[in-house]
Structure formats: C-alpha cells, structure tokens
Amino acid sequence: MTEDRSSWYVALAGFLAVLALACVALMVYGEWFDRRLVASGAMGVLLVLYAAIVVLFRKARLTAEE
Amino acid sequence: MYRRLLLALQSATLRLDTWVNRVLPQDFNPLYYTGGLANLFLTILVVSGILIFLYYEPSLEGAYASVEFLTHHVPYGVVFRGIHRYAADAYLVAILLHLFRNWFTDRYREARDSQWLSGMFLLVVSGFAGFTGYLLVWDERSQLLTSLTTQALRSVPLIGGWLERVFLGGPGVSDTTLPRFLFLHIGPAMTLYVLLWWHYVRLRHPKIWPPAVWVLFSLGLLFILASALPAASGPPAQPGASPEGFQVDWFFLWPYVLARWTAPGWALALVVALVVYGMVIPYTLRETPEQRGLRALGQAVVVEENCTGCELCYYDCPYNAIYMVPSPYPGKSRAAANRKLLAVVVDSRCVECGICIGACPFEALELPRMLDKDVQQRIRRGAGAAAPVAS
Numbered sequence: 517m518t519e520d521r522s523s524w525y526v527a528l529a530g531f532l533a534v535l536a537l538a539c540v541a542l543m544v545y546g547e548w549f550d551r552r553l554v555a556s557g558a559m560g561v562l563l564v565l566y567a568a569i570v571v572l573f574r575k576a577r578l579t580a581e582e
Numbered sequence: 583m584y585r586r587l588l589l590a591l592q593s594a595t596l597r598l599d600t601w602v603n604r605v606l607p608q609d610f611n612p613l614y615y616t617g618g619l620a621n622l623f624l625t626i627l628v629v630s631g632i633l634i635f636l637y638y639e640p641s642l643e644g645a646y647a648s649v650e651f652l653t654h655h656v657p658y659g660v661v662f663r664g665i666h667r668y669a670a671d672a673y674l675v676a677i678l679l680h681l682f683r684n685w686f687t688d689r690y691r692e693a694r695d696s697q698w699l700s701g702m703f704l705l706v707v708s709g710f711a712g713f714t715g716y717l718l719v720w721d722e723r724s725q726l727l728t729s730l731t732t733q734a735l736r737s738v739p740l741i742g743g744w745l746e747r748v749f750l751g752g753p754g755v756s757d758t759t760l761p762r763f764l765f766l767h768i769g770p771a772m773t774l775y776v777l778l779w780w781h782y783v784r785l786r787h788p789k790i791w792p793p794a795v796w797v798l799f800s801l802g803l804l805f806i807l808a809s810a811l812p813a814a815s816g817p818p819a820q821p822g823a824s825p826e827g828f829q830v831d832w833f834f835l836w837p838y839v840l841a842r843w844t845a846p847g848w849a850l851a852l853v854v855a856l857v858v859y860g861m862v863i864p865y866t867l868r869e870t871p872e873q874r875g876l877r878a879l880g881q882a883v884v885v886e887e888n889c890t891g892c893e894l895c896y897y898d899c900p901y902n903a904i905y906m907v908p909s910p911y912p913g914k915s916r917a918a919a920n921r922k923l924l925a926v927v928v929d930s931r932c933v934e935c936g937i938c939i940g941a942c943p944f945e946a947l948e949l950p951r952m953l954d955k956d957v958q959q960r961i962r963r964g965a966g967a968a969a970p971v972a973s
C-alpha cells in the first residue's frame with residue numbers, strides 16, 4: 517500500500533516537474549515578447565510547483581526530516 | 583466561562599494541528615511556523631520596499647507620478663509593487679494566526695508575557711506601517727485616509743492639535759507632508775527589528791524561518807497574486823478636494839471603514855481599547871501560585887566546582903537564561919579540571935523550571951530549594967514531584 521503510494525507521489529512529482537519546465541518556457545516567452553506579467557506569473561507557479569515537489573518527495577520518503 | 587472558552591479553543595487548535603499533520607509531513611506544518619512566516623513576509627516587505635523606495639518621490643506633485651512610473655515603465659516594477667502589497671496582507675494574516683495560536687495554546691502568560699507584550703507592540707507598529715504605506719501613493723484613497731486620520735487625531739483631548747501637526751508634518755497638508763508620511767512608513771518598519779530583538783531575547787531556538795518549502799510556496803504565491811491582480815492606484819489626489827469614493831482594503835484598514843460608519847474619534851477609541859485589552863491579556867486569568875503550578879524553587883544555581891563547560895544546559899534552557907563565559911578558574915571535579923567555559927545563570931530570565939538540571943550530566947546545576955536530598959526525601963514520602971514545595 518505504502519509502496520504503491522510512493523510511486524504515485526513520484527509520478528505526480530515528475531508530472532509537476534514537466535509543468536515546471538513549461539513555466540520556464542513561459543518565463544522566457546514573457547520576457548522576450550514583453551509580456552512581463554506572464555513571465556512573473558509563470559515564475560510564481562514555478563515556485564509553487566517546486567514547493568509541491570518538495571512535499572511529494574518527502575511523502576514518497578525520498579527525503580527525510582532534517 | 584472565559585476559561586472554558588479558552589480550553590475549547592485550545593482543543594480546536596490542537597485538532598487542527600492533527601488534521602494538517604495528516605495531510606503534510608509534521609515538520610512542514612505551517613501552523614508550527616506562524617512566527618517564522620511573519621518574519622519571512624517582513625523580510626520580503628523590506629526587500630521589495632527598498633526597490634520601490636529607489637523610485638519613490640515624496641512630494642505632493644511627484645509622489646503619484648513616481649508610483650505610476652514604477653508601475654508602468656520600470657521592468658517588473660508592477661510586480662515588485664504587487665509583491666510589497668500582498669506581502670503586507672500575508673504578513674498581517676501570519677501575525678494574527680501567530681497571535682491567536684499563542685493565545686489559544688496558552689503560551690503567553692507568566693514568563694512568556696514579554697513575548698506577548700513585545701508581540702502586541704509588533705502588531706501595533708506593523709499595522710501603523712501598513713496604514714502609512716497606503717498614504718504614500720497619494721491617490722484619492724490616500725487623501726481620504728489622511729483626512730479621516732486628522733479628524734480622529736483632532737478629537738483626542740488636549741493633545742489632538744499637536745498630534746495632527748506631527749502626523750502631517752505641519753499645520754495642514756503641505757510640501758512637508760509626504761516626506762513625513764515616508765518617515766512614518768519606514769521609521770516604524772525599522773523599529774520592528776528592535777522589537778523583534780525583545781521578542782526573541784528570552785526564547786531559546788526560536789524558529790525564525792519557516793522550512794524551505796514554505797519559503798518557496800509563499801514567494802510563489804506572492805508572484806502569482808502580483809501578476810494576476812496587479813497593484814494599481816486610484817485617481818490622483820486633487821488639492822483641496824474631499825473624495826467620497828471609498829475603496830479600501832478593509833482587511834488592513836477596517837478602522838477606516840468603521841470611521842466612515844460612526845465617527846473617526848470612535849474608531850480611534852476602539853483601536854486604543856483593543857490594544858490596551860491585548861496588553862492585559864496575559865494578566866487576565868488571576869490564579870494562585872498553586873493553581874499556576876508554581877513551585878517557588880529559586881533560580882537555578884551553577885555548582886561551579888562541577889561545571890565542565892559542556893554547554894548542554896545552555897542549549898536546553900527554553901528561556902535563554904544560561905550564558906557560557908570563559909572559565910575564570912579551573913573546576914574542582916576531575917571532569918571540570920580542564921574546562922574552557924563556565925555556565926552562568928541570568929537570574930532575571932530564569933523561571934525555575936528545572937530543565938537545565940535534567941540537562942546537566944555533571945550535577946553542576948541546582949534549584950536551591952529543591953536539592954537532590956529533598957527529591958529523595960519526597961520520593962520516600964511518596965509525594966509527587968510536581969506538588970508545591972513550602973519554601
């Protein structure tokens with residue numbers, strides 16, 4: 517049961533990492549085409565995704581309490 | 583009644599903790615870091631504030647235009663402005679959560695009253711700095727807030743006129759007003775750091791920062807808010823006009839909403855009453871020393887011959903009451919003969935809790951009215967260690 521969940525958490529983290537990459541692309545796009553609110557919004561989403569990935573890694577027991 | 587309400591709130595707070603701990607790993611529970619979160623948002627406010635300050639012009643003619651320039655012409659200026667504004671809201675939410683949490687989990691009385699009192703000062707000064715921030719834009723809202731504030735100040739008996747002059751930097755709104763507002767924004771913000779020193783000085787290991795995951799999340803959220811709902815000014819202030827439209831951030835400026843409903847003087851009186859009540863909260867539950875579980879054991883004393891300078895007590899005292907100093911002379915026991923440091927108890931901070939006694943492996947700490955032999959005698963008498971001891 518726990519095992520199953522762990523792989524599910526890792527899969528979800530992987531999916532979020534792909535979204536994070538998309539955010540990086542959006543940031544570049546926003547800066548390039550002068551749509552700075554898009555760039556900064558994407559930066560915000562990226563940071564939130566990173567936070568979620570950190571939580572998922574912990575839930576999957578890939579990291580431990582400091 | 584009040585006591586029962588507090589107990590109910592305490593169990594609700596703890597239930598909420600348990601619930602969050604089910605969803606998140608326990609050391610990520612944000613409710614354990616409300617103080618750290620407040621500190622994080624304060625730091626974000628300071629950094630974004632410095633960036634905004636670089637563009638701000640504190641004059642009646644220039645203030646509005648300088649904020650507009652920052653918003654529309656400086657790359658990412660609108661984002662920094664938004665981050666500053668939303669961080670102020672988040673900061674207030676964090677402080678209030680922190681306040682209620684410490685209140686409901688009973689961490690504000692006795693030796694923690696200095697944290698509570700410094701906390702109330704932090705709240706008041708933060709609220710004031712937040713409010714003066716709204717004045718700096720010098721749009722219609724700033725003008726209206728200025729006029730409501732001067733009315734409220736004028737209604738203060740005896741010193742009202744003087745307060746009004748201090749607030750406006752002169753007898754009325756003039757060229758000196760916006761530099762004054764700028765000072766009233768930044769000055770209190772700097773005072774917060776002095777108050778934070780007071781807030782932390784008696785706390786051992788205060789969690790000043792939240793875990794990295796909450797730093798990422800909070801920054802991310804601020805960027806999202808600043809981009810999705812960009813900060814904007816209202817119409818510019820008009821000299822001599824008295825604007826009626828009232829679009830306030832009620833969350834920060836609720837006294838002004840109240841001032842519009844009643845009279846500015848009443849709103850000011852209510853704020854003062856709430857602050858005074860807040861200050862006396864730690865002293866509201868009158869209890870006898872027995873009810874409070876006070877044991878009058880005397881402040882901890884270091885048995886200098888035995889102290890090895892190992893620092894364990896220093897790390898464990900929750901009230902920061904133990905300092906390590908260079909040892910002026912060697913100890914007597916074998917373990918203490920070559921010590922480099924000696925533990926010293928700061929009497930005014932010690933609450934006689936006895937935690938350091940448990941921390942010290944060398945029998946080098948004592949509570950003077952609870953010596954080893956007393957404990958043994960008690961155990962022999964079959965009395966519980968927590969029972970009050972007659973001094």
Ligand code: HEM
Nearest residue numbers: 617618620621681684689697698701702704705788789790
């Ligand atoms: C600028 C605003 C504030 C900041 C940055 C701040 C920060 C902190 C931090 C980092 C701690 C130690 C860790 C913790 O318990 O979270 C703490 C403890 C404490 N704070 Fe605050 N605080 C602020 C405002 C307040 C306010 C408004 C109150 C209540 C009136 C308050 C009451 C307390 C108390 C009672 C403690 C001791 C808690 C304990 O014994 O563990 N603080 N604060």
Ligand code: SF4
Nearest residue numbers: 899932933935936938
């Ligand atoms: S008894 Fe010891 S641990 Fe407790 S406050 Fe005093 S010095 Fe600190």
Ligand code: SF4
Nearest residue numbers: 889890892893895942
């Ligand atoms: S724990 Fe004991 S031996 Fe170690 S520094 Fe404190 S008093 Fe000295």
